[in-house]
Amino acid sequence: MEPVSNATVYIVDDDAGVREALAWLLRSRRVPSESFDSAEAFEAALGERPMPRHPCCLLLDVRMPGMSGLAVFDRLAERGLIAAMPVIFLTGHADVPTAVATVKRGAFDFCEKPFSDNLLVDRIEQAIAQSARHLESVHQRDDLQQRLSELTERERDVMRLVVEGLPNKLIADQLDISVRTVEVHRARVFDKMQVKSAVELANLLRSAD
Numbered sequence: 001m002e003p004v005s006n007a008t009v010y011i012v013d014d015d016a017g018v019r020e021a022l023a024w025l026l027r028s029r030r031v032p033s034e035s036f037d038s039a040e041a042f043e044a045a046l047g048e049r050p051m052p053r054h055p056c057c058l059l060l061d062v063r064m065p066g067m068s069g070l071a072v073f074d075r076l077a078e079r080g081l082i083a084a085m086p087v088i089f090l091t092g093h094a095d096v097p098t099a100v101a102t103v104k105r106g107a108f109d110f111c112e113k114p115f116s117d118n119l120l121v122d123r124i125e126q127a128i129a130q131s132a133r134h135l136e137s138v139h140q141r142d143d144l145q146q147r148l149s150e151l152t153e154r155e156r157d158v159m160r161l162v163v164e165g166l167p168n169k170l171i172a173d174q175l176d177i178s179v180r181t182v183e184v185h186r187a188r189v190f191d192k193m194q195v196k197s198a199v200e201l202a203n204l205l206r207s208a209d
Helices: 014-028 039-046 071-079 093-104 117-149 152-161 168-175 179-194 198-207
Strands: 010-011 033-036 056-061 087-091 111-112
Touching: 010 014, 010 039, 014 033, 014 117, 033 039, 039 071, 056 071, 071 087, 071 093, 087 093, 087 117, 087 168, 093 111, 111 117, 117 179, 117 198, 152 168, 152 179, 152 198, 168 179, 179 198
Parallel strands: 010 033, 010 056, 056 087, 087 111
Antiparallel strands: none
């Protein structure tokens, strides 16, 4: 597994031996990890953070004293975090049907104990890649919303008609302004939206839908 920049694997398991083995495995692949001996400890560390800042995934034991791994998964799902923090359940044979059911509900995967090191690391790598893609998508949407928020009402009007494919003369007629004013607003829209053409602008706005 190639080292992943700024990625973290969270390990939540009440078995100290499992935690240590997983942490050692990840260290050997140059992947940072953080371990927690209970769901409650992980919840406390996670706090109310709305979204991870860096790619990550969660190795989560199904059965633990106190709050179960299933309860943690449900809370992450309620907060909309399972795309940014993919969950790989660690499960005993008796819990496989439950783990399969959680995959259908959005968990990334499950690995049955005792697990294959290579298989687990492969799935961790894929989960981190998914997390990275999701976080990049969120960043791009946030960046686009920031750009849109900087447009004036008139610039929004001009942008809408530009995207519809209207030439400057028709835009001027519809908005009852001069062609020169349309040209100025059009140039400002392109500058603020960081595009060079109407086609590029239309594609950018379509990507946000």
